[in-house]
Amino acid sequence: MLRKILIVSIVGAVAACAALPQAQLQPATTAAAPIEATKSTYIDKSLNLDSLIVGGQIQAIDVEALKGAGVTRVINLRTPEEMQTLGFDEGAALNAGGLSYRQLPLGGPDFPYSPELLDAFAAEMAAADGKIVLHCASGGRAGMVYAAWLVKYQGKTPQQAMRSLESLGGWPLPMEKLLARPLVVDFAQP
Numbered sequence: 001m002l003r004k005i006l007i008v009s010i011v012g013a014v015a016a017c018a019a020l021p022q023a024q025l026q027p028a029t030t031a032a033a034p035i036e037a038t039k040s041t042y043i044d045k046s047l048n049l050d051s052l053i054v055g056g057q058i059q060a061i062d063v064e065a066l067k068g069a070g071v072t073r074v075i076n077l078r079t080p081e082e083m084q085t086l087g088f089d090e091g092a093a094l095n096a097g098g099l100s101y102r103q104l105p106l107g108g109p110d111f112p113y114s115p116e117l118l119d120a121f122a123a124e125m126a127a128a129d130g131k132i133v134l135h136c137a138s139g140g141r142a143g144m145v146y147a148a149w150l151v152k153y154q155g156k157t158p159q160q161a162m163r164s165l166e167s168l169g170g171w172p173l174p175m176e177k178l179l180a181r182p183l184v185v186d187f188a189q190p
Helices: 002-019 060-068 090-096 115-126 140-154 158-163 174-179
Strands: 052-055 071-076 100-103 131-135
Touching: 052 140, 060 071, 060 090, 071 090, 071 115, 090 100, 115 131, 115 140, 131 140, 140 158
Parallel strands: 052 131, 071 100, 071 131
Antiparallel strands: none
């Protein structure tokens, strides 16, 4: 009996579908056309200072906006391996847009944090003839290089330097958020 009810139900469902107009049988398409970026938002999402913009990876669409903001040079902290996955040649795009480009790779065992890297960044800042963009993938490494530069070359305390990273998400420190208690960042005693 149950088998007979099941067969009748299936036949009824098939008949009902066959009776529907063809338009109702077609699945609805909800996929929208890809949205193409028409305006750069890089500067708005980055730490924008008088002579420096610190942030994450730039895109080809950002070149004209950077140029319009007075940027003359871009310093990229991403490693060569990271850049292979980008999908465009950053250096070529910047050079074609009239901006100079330098890669100072930072990350992993082949490109560690080092005083030499900080000194190379400081030399770039000293030689700047316009605004510089300092970037990595997300802005984290770039923020740390900027904060170290503030301490070593601008006389800021470690606490002041770290607090300057607030708009990049580098402050308050995650530990402070977890503990709901402020920390003090300072040099350790030797």
